Amino acid sequence: MISFILSLAALILGYFFYGRFVERVFGPDDRETPAVSKKDGLDYIALPGWKVYTIQFLNIAGTGPIFGGIMGAKFGPVAYLWIVLGCIFAGAVHDYLNGMLSMRNGGAGMPELIGKYLGDKTRKVMLLLTVFPLVIAGTVFVYSPAVILHTLGGDVMMWVAIIFVYYVIATMTPIDKIIGKVYPLFAISLLLTAGALMVMLFVKMPQLPEIWSNLHNMGASANPGKFTDHIFPALFITIACGAISGFHGTQTPMMARCLASERMGRRVFYGAMITEGVVALVCATVSMWFFYAGPPGYEQISGAKDGFFTSAPMVVHLVCNDWLGVVGAVLAVLGVVAAPISSGDTAFRSGRLIVADWLKIDQRPIRNRLYICVPMFATSIAILVWQIKVPDGFNTIWQYFGFFNQTLSVFTLWAITVYLVQERKNFWVSLIPALFMTTVCTTYFFVSRQTLHLPDCIGYPLGLTCLAVACVWFTVWYRKVRRGG
Structure with missing residues (x-):
């Protein structure tokens, strides 16, 4: 429990100190925001700051910090380090600067922002790398809450159909009609769930493994030959939304179109990410008890028949x-079900807005929204059918989502770094996370069972080579910019 308490304190302090430092690096001012200058009654609408914060939190949260924290906890207390350091120095920086850049560029979406700073060719690649993971995310966030609702009654596919109907309505209507009214309630539900579990942690004060004595891969030690993932890079892909997530970069522009002042950015973007980190920390700690507290927590709960390999949704339920x-x-129903549905x-x-921006399609006519939404939902249904039919389909989809998710964060961090260099601001705040996540994603691509699955002796050196190439590329480019400036 000491590791949990120290980690919780670090996240809170990170918001007040490092968050303020990053805010000063960017320098928000009193210029007119897109919510005011481009008000359209559909996507550009100025909303109260507290409402934008709750929507942003729910947008980025979903099942990410919950399921990611649960599955990341299988590695042991090393998950605490990634949640805390990743959230403060990478994820919150990513979300804040991405959101503020979007505001400075008229509420531009991720592909447009990345294209502006990394070139038009990259922008074209990002269209696919952005929309496809969003469809996967929507699919994941359909199935997982349907499974939990199924425990209360009804068929899983019945709940899937109901959730899809809601998705169609929420995607098509103005943002203040459904999302603006329902999301604050959903956010409160999720925070109450996390808060209640945190209270029980302090009431029970369970004996949990601590960071200083368990930095190794506890999952591999407890389950030889069965839990084979390496801490690096698997942990940094598994815990995405609770530390850093490229998916957030697709969500923040929506809220950048709803903020009436740039000075609200730290509270909304940086603050929502820190809040998500707290949720991930609570879920990881509770799961640490479930997997490792002696006797194992799952042995004390009726129905936990799968032990260490109990699925994340079932851990929440149990x-x-x-x-x-x-x-x-x-x-559990209100928080853990509402959160993924709201992110879905x-x-x-976000997918609709990105495609509309790309194709220059006016979104005010309903038929224009249908032109984009129908193909997206059809693709999602096809992926969902595949996920259900394939053994362990949920975990497979989640791993692909995690990889694409973190790859998006790499592009966003590099775009932010280019902006900071061009504006002669402190670029180290994004450069270090960009280099780290570049190494994580390339290494995962080389060694993961879901991708190339190269031997470690080949995959890890290739990952380090990519890091070296990125360092050389940046150094050459930076010197060129400085000479030209």
């Missing part, structure tokens, strides 16, 4: 019911 009783069951609808909404 622990909430065991620790919180009937109240826990209700909170904004995933599709």
Whole structure:
């Protein structure tokens, strides 16, 4: 528990100190924002700051910090380090600067921003790399809440159909009609769930493995030959939304179109990411008890028949019911079901906006929205059918989502770095995370079972080679810019 308490304190301090430092690096001012200058009653609408914060939090949260924290906890307390350091120095920086850059560019989406700073060819690649993961995200965020709702009654596919109907409505309607009214309630539900579990942690004060004595891969030690993932890079792909997530870069422009002042940016963008880090920290700690507290937590809960390999949705269901009783069951439904559904609808909404910006399609006529939404939903349904039919389909889809997710963050961080260099600002705040995530994603691509699956003796040196290439590329480019400036 000491590691949890120190990590929680670090996240809070990170918001007040490093968050303020990053804010000074960017330098928000009183210029007119897109919510005012481009108001259209559909996507560009000035909303109260507290409402934008709750929507942003729910947009980026979803099942990410919950399931990511649960699956990341299988590695042991090393997950704490990634959640804390990744959230403060990478994820929150990524979200804040991406959101502020979008505001400075008229509410531009991720492909447009990346194209502006990394070139038109990169912008074209980013269209595919952005929209496809959004469709995958929407698909993941359909199935996981349907599984939990199924435990309360009804068929899984019935719940899938109901959620899809909601997605269509929320994606098509003005942002203040459904999302602006429902999301604050969903956000409160998720925060209540995390808060209740945090209270129970302090009530129970379980004996948990601590960072200083368990930095090795505890999953591999406890399950020889069965849990084979390496801490690097698997942990940094598994815990994405609770530390840094490229998916967030697709969501922040939506809220950049709803902020009435740039000075609200740190609270909304940096603050929402820190809040998500807290949720991931709580979920990881509860899961650490479930997997490792002696005797193992799953042995103390009726129905945890799969032990260490209990699925993430089932861990949520079992622990909430065991620790919180009937109240826990209700909170699990409201928080852990509402969160992914809310991220799913904004995933599709972001996809609609990105495609519309790319093709220059006016979104005010309903038929124009349908031209984009129908193909997206059809693709999502096809992926969902595949996910259900393939053994372990959910985990497979999640790993692909994680890889694409973190790859998006790499492009965004490099675009932010180019902007900071061009503006003669402190570029180290984004350069270091950019280099680190470049190494994570390239190494994962080389060694993962889901991709090339090269031997470690080949894959890891290739990952380091990519890091060296990135360093050389940046150094050459930076010197060229300085000479030209």
